[in-house]
Amino acid sequence: MNDVNSNNQKGQIHFYQGSEALETNNSLEAIKQKMAEFSNVKNVSFLLGAGVSSGAILDMKGMYDEIREGIDENTNLEDKTKDLYKKLSGDNLEKLLGVLYAKKHFMDGTIEPDEPDETENGSVNELINHIQDQIFCKINIDLLGDEKAAETLSLYKKLYQKVALRNKDLSRINIFTTNNDLFNEKALDNLNINYNNGFGGGLERVFNPAIFNYTFSKKIDANLEKFEPLENMVYLYKLHGSISWIEKEGNSLFNIQEVPIEGGTGNQNKEHVLIYPTPLKQNQSLGSPYSDLIREFQTKLAQPNSVLFIMGYSFSDEHLNNIIYQSLASNSSISVVIFGKYEDCPLSKINDNRIYRIFGESDTGKNIHYFESIVNNLLPDLDENKEKSLLEEFVKELKELKELNKSAVTGA
Numbered sequence: 001m002n003d004v005n006s007n008n009q010k011g012q013i014h015f016y017q018g019s020e021a022l023e024t025n026n027s028l029e030a031i032k033q034k035m036a037e038f039s040n041v042k043n044v045s046f047l048l049g050a051g052v053s054s055g056a057i058l059d060m061k062g063m064y065d066e067i068r069e070g071i072d073e074n075t076n077l078e079d080k081t082k083d084l085y086k087k088l089s090g091d092n093l094e095k096l097l098g099v100l101y102a103k104k105h106f107m108d109g110t111i112e113p114d115e116p117d118e119t120e121n122g123s124v125n126e127l128i129n130h131i132q133d134q135i136f137c138k139i140n141i142d143l144l145g146d147e148k149a150a151e152t153l154s155l156y157k158k159l160y161q162k163v164a165l166r167n168k169d170l171s172r173i174n175i176f177t178t179n180n181d182l183f184n185e186k187a188l189d190n191l192n193i194n195y196n197n198g199f200g201g202g203l204e205r206v207f208n209p210a211i212f213n214y215t216f217s218k219k220i221d222a223n224l225e226k227f228e229p230l231e232n233m234v235y236l237y238k239l240h241g242s243i244s245w246i247e248k249e250g251n252s253l254f255n256i257q258e259v260p261i262e263g264g265t266g267n268q269n270k271e272h273v274l275i276y277p278t279p280l281k282q283n284q285s286l287g288s289p290y291s292d293l294i295r296e297f298q299t300k301l302a303q304p305n306s307v308l309f310i311m312g313y314s315f316s317d318e319h320l321n322n323i324i325y326q327s328l329a330s331n332s333s334i335s336v337v338i339f340g341k342y343e344d345c346p347l348s349k350i351n352d353n354r355i356y357r358i359f360g361e362s363d364t365g366k367n368i369h370y371f372e373s374i375v376n377n378l379l380p381d382l383d384e385n386k387e388k389s390l391l392e393e394f395v396k397e398l399k400e401l402k403e404l405n406k407s408a409v410t411g412a
Contacts, residue, residue, distance in 0.1 A: 051312020156187035207256035209292035301327035
């Protein structure tokens with residue numbers, strides 16, 4: 001499943017602008033046409049949530065079920081830790097970690113190291129570390145060794161094949177994601193597409209937000225210092241960190257390094273920089289590098305003539321939602337395209353012509369707002385469009401040349 005919204009009437013496609021349904025005899029073709037228009041907007045950004053990777057990586061409910069089943073059988077956990085887990089209620093990882101962190105902070109502030117309850121504090125810490133280790137392992141999958149992962153990677157590659165190549169007069173594509181996995185990086189590397197993720201350096205790649213202001217250019221004149229930006233280029237912003245980031249002191253102001261990581265092996269390294277699904281994630285996002293990444297999100301959405309495509313995102317991160325709301329309040333030339341129903345989201349209730357929602361099922365029974373359908377059926381193929389326009393331009397010039405030669409002969 002690639003979205004949190006699945007209650008739609010079979011064979012019915014919904015295309016909303018603001019709170020009004022767009023009346024059209026062929027919604028699918030109207031959506032494709034609108035997507036093609038938006039693809040040629042000056043500034044194009046995507047916000048990718050957990051739904052786009054859910055074909056390969058478990059959602060929070062799935063992770064909770066697997067972690068729960070494994071705790072009783074885990075011989076490395078203390079019995080007191082297992083007993084503590086049994087006392088916790090609910091089936092939501094975020095709420096579970098929220099309770100554990102609240103208990104941890106309370107005990108840290110009230111228990112002296114030599115008091116008897118310190119053993120309970122140890123159980124709380126052990127359980128938190130165990131759950132976060134398990135989350136890390138379930139994100140750090142082998143992207144090629146598993147059939148579902150390979151299918152998901154193929155969709156990411158198709159996404160970038162369609163959107164990465166842009167006219168040099170337009171800004172490069174911005175990809176913002178709340179996911180910690182490596183599907184984006186793997187797809188871009190496989191396609192040999194250049195990307196800027198805020199890290200620079202050689203043997204030690206360190207984070208520096210100033211790098212987001214850099215671009216890759218090519219020399220267009222061997223004799224002159226004349227350059228133009230590469231057409232095949234992407235800016236990648238991982239808003240909640242990555243399993244390939246670690247915190248390590250060095251010669252950088254930000255102490256965040258990007259390191260190679262082998263998928264499908266090992267537990268979480270305590271140096272890894274991730275925002276886990278806890279109520280504390282909004283506070284965590286205030287520190288570096290997250291504050292720098294969120295500032296970039298805010299900056300890009302403030303640019304005139306912009307469009308934001310939202311895919312597989314649950315709208316559960318209020319700090320990101322607020323930036324989207326602020327951009328709509330302050331930027332009159334931005335459009336927001338949401339793939340999904342999201343009846344409870346404020347954006348679904350506002351009658352604003354800059355907000356579009358696309359959801360429903362095609363005649364084949366597939367949800368058109370799922371990542372697979374968006375990539376395969378809705379996004380225009382910019383490579384094909386470019387080749388087509390070049391061919392049309394060539395034919396046009398050839399006809400004009402023939403007409404010119406014909407006129408010259410007639411005149412003679």
